[in-house]
Amino acid sequence: MYIYLNGNIVHQSEAAISPFDHGYLYGLGVFETFRTYGGHPFLLRDHLSRLQKGLEALNIETNIKEAEIRQVVRALLKKNGWEDAYCRLNVSGGPGEIGLQTTPYEHATTILFQKELPPSIPLREKEGVFLRLRRSTPEIDERLKSHHYLNNLAAKREIGPSPDKEGIFLTGNGFICEGITSNIFWIKDGAIHTPSIETGLLNGITRRFILALAEDLHIPVHEGFYRVSDLESASEVFFTNSVQEIVPVNRAGNITFAGSNGQYVRLLHENYRKYVTYLNSIEDMKEGNTHATND
Known part of the structure; x- marks a missing residue:
C-alpha cells in the first residue's frame, strides 16, 4: 500500500x-x-x-x-x-x-x-452494548477528533472484538453520549432523537449530515440529555459514522428494535446513498448546490 x-x-x-x-x-x-x-x-x-x-x-x-x-x-x-x-x-x-x-x-x-472498501455497504445490524466505562470529558471545550483514544480503546476491550457489537457510552452523570466510534440516534413517536453535543460527544460529520437529511425529509429532530430508559422506549435505533454510514441496532440490553427493517432507517439510508458520489459539503445540500464538484 x-x-x-x-x-x-x-x-x-x-x-x-x-x-x-x-x-x-x-x-x-x-x-x-x-x-x-x-x-x-x-x-x-x-x-x-x-x-x-x-x-x-x-x-x-x-x-x-x-x-x-x-x-x-x-x-x-x-x-x-x-x-x-x-x-x-x-x-x-x-x-x-x-x-x-x-x-x-x-x-x-x-x-x-x-x-x-466495497463500492456499496449494505445495512448491517449491530447489537448496542451499554458500557460500564463512562465517557471521558473533552480535553477542551469541545471534543476534538484527536489522538487521545485510550477511552475508546478501553471501551472496545470491554465489549470484545466482535464486529457485530458497538458500545454505548454514558456520561459521568448517566446520560447517553455516543458509541465507541459512532454517534447514536433513535426514533420515538415519529421523531429522531440524539444526544446534544453538550454531553461531550464528538460532533460527527455523518451526524450532521443525518440531521440535515432529516430536515430535508421533514422529520422532526430533538437533541438533548437522555437516559437509557429514553432509548429503551424507541422503535428504531441506529449508529452513524463516515465509513459504515448508517448502522441499525437490533438489540440493546434486553430490548429488541426493528434493526434493518426499520422504516426510518431505510428511508434515511436510501436518501444518504443519493449523495455519496458527488456531494462536497452539507452546506451545498442545504443551498441546493448538490451537483457542484471540484473533482
Whole structure:
C-alpha cells in the first residue's frame, strides 16, 4: 500500500516519522476519516473544516488546502488501484524538543493513507452494548477528533472484538453520549432523537449530515440529555459514522428494535446513498448546490 507523507507518496514500508514527533510523544494531533465512492471523497470539505479547527485549537500552524487533499486522494487511489476506499488524514504537531510546548507548532507531520472498501455497504445490524466505562470529558471545550483514544480503546476491550457489537457510552452523570466510534440516534413517536453535543460527544460529520437529511425529509429532530430508559422506549435505533454510514441496532440490553427493517432507517439510508458520489459539503445540500464538484 502507498501512503502520502509530508508531500510525498511512498510505500508504507518506507514511511517513517521522527521519534520526537509530539503526536507520538504527547498525543498532539488530530485526524479525519472519510471514504470515497467511485473516487469521490464524500463530504471532504466538512471533514477538512473540522480538521482545521482542531489544528487551530492545538496551535498547529498548517493550512490544509482542499484542492491539494483532493489531488492526493486521487493520486493514492490511482497508485493503489482503487476507487472505493477508507481514507484517514492525520496531522500531528511534528518533531520538537522534549517537554510540553506552548509556542505554535510550525512543522506538522501530515499523513494520508487508504484501505480498500466495497463500492456499496449494505445495512448491517449491530447489537448496542451499554458500557460500564463512562465517557471521558473533552480535553477542551469541545471534543476534538484527536489522538487521545485510550477511552475508546478501553471501551472496545470491554465489549470484545466482535464486529457485530458497538458500545454505548454514558456520561459521568448517566446520560447517553455516543458509541465507541459512532454517534447514536433513535426514533420515538415519529421523531429522531440524539444526544446534544453538550454531553461531550464528538460532533460527527455523518451526524450532521443525518440531521440535515432529516430536515430535508421533514422529520422532526430533538437533541438533548437522555437516559437509557429514553432509548429503551424507541422503535428504531441506529449508529452513524463516515465509513459504515448508517448502522441499525437490533438489540440493546434486553430490548429488541426493528434493526434493518426499520422504516426510518431505510428511508434515511436510501436518501444518504443519493449523495455519496458527488456531494462536497452539507452546506451545498442545504443551498441546493448538490451537483457542484471540484473533482
